[in-house]
Amino acid sequence: MATTLLAPHTEAPADHAVRLDHVSKSFGRGGGRQLVLDDISLDVANGEFVCLLGASGCGKSTLLNLVAGLDRPTSGEIGVPHGRPALMFQEHALFPWLTAGRNIELALRMRGVPKADRRPEAERLLELVRLKGAYGKRVHELSGGMRQRVALARALAQDSNLLLMDEPFAALDAITRDVLHEELTRIWTETNLSVLFVTHNVREAVRLAQRVVLLSSRPGRIAREWQVDIPQPRRIEDAGVARLSVEITEQLRGEIRRHGQH
Incomplete structure (x- = not known):
């Protein structure tokens, strides 16, 4: 074939x-x-x-x-x-210089979501994975489980x-x-x-x-x-x-x- x-x-x-x-x-x-x-x-x-x-x-x-x-x-x-x-790996692969929310916004940007809509959507996805309020947290401030939740939210951002x-x-x-x-x-x-x-x-x-x-x-x-x-x-x-x-x-x-x- x-x-x-x-x-x-x-x-x-x-x-x-x-x-x-x-x-x-x-x-x-x-x-x-x-x-x-x-x-x-x-x-x-x-x-x-x-x-x-x-x-x-x-x-x-x-x-x-x-x-x-x-x-x-x-x-x-x-x-x-x-x-x-959408693909999620064993390693979270988050960008450490970005906040949790900005990591998700990057996926939204690549999807073509308008800039004004990215933060509200990132916050909605963080709430979906039970990380409400974590938008501004840096990667080093998150536990291993929290990092994987952010990675999952980023995967979900690909819609x-x-x-x-x-x-x-x-x-x-x-x-x-x-x-x-x-x-x-x-x-x-x-x-x-x-x-x-x-x-x-x-x-x-x-x-x-x-x-x-x-x-x-x-x-x-x-x-x-x-x-x-x-x-x-x-x-x-x-x-x-x-x-x-x-x-x-x-x-x-x-x-x-x-x-x-x-």
Whole structure:
């Protein structure tokens, strides 16, 4: 199949936030060419929360970069019918010389929001992530969890219906991470965002997602999917979350063992 990155408003269905059709990705040239992702087909519906789960190095972040348009697939097609996705990384990547509000305003400026409207919108987004009154605070004045909230507000400022998140809470302590899980679930519910969330933490995936997609070790292939029917709001220590996490963990371990035998 020819290498194609579908532009907005293509054949990807309008009721989907993203569609991946037989996507593969290789790096390198000639005999040193390495297949990282192999024949990935995946749909994320509008308003759906999907977690990509897998061992370190399985290609999760590579897949997210392809969906974000930061790289192109070697083969296959990626359809994003509603415009460029918003992307949030593990590191907050805030500009330290700007205040929290000005960091968000920068994203609004790049989106073309008029100058007079930027501060009110930045303050609204800060309130959405429960940081009302933090507009004038510098990055060094914010805790790790607060910085990630500002980064989330900046991502939301891009006004995309698809939010791509690459292990955004991995560097946080357990309590802060749990609080941000609650906040992300609330924001997702209130805004009807579609979310594609990368993690290697099984319980985090079950805590957050409607659907968990497990990638095998390199090359990354879809090994299995689970629908998570546990009602929200969920807690990471809930019995249902624990039971499904055990099942997924066993499958993940099997994939790691299988990879080690080749």
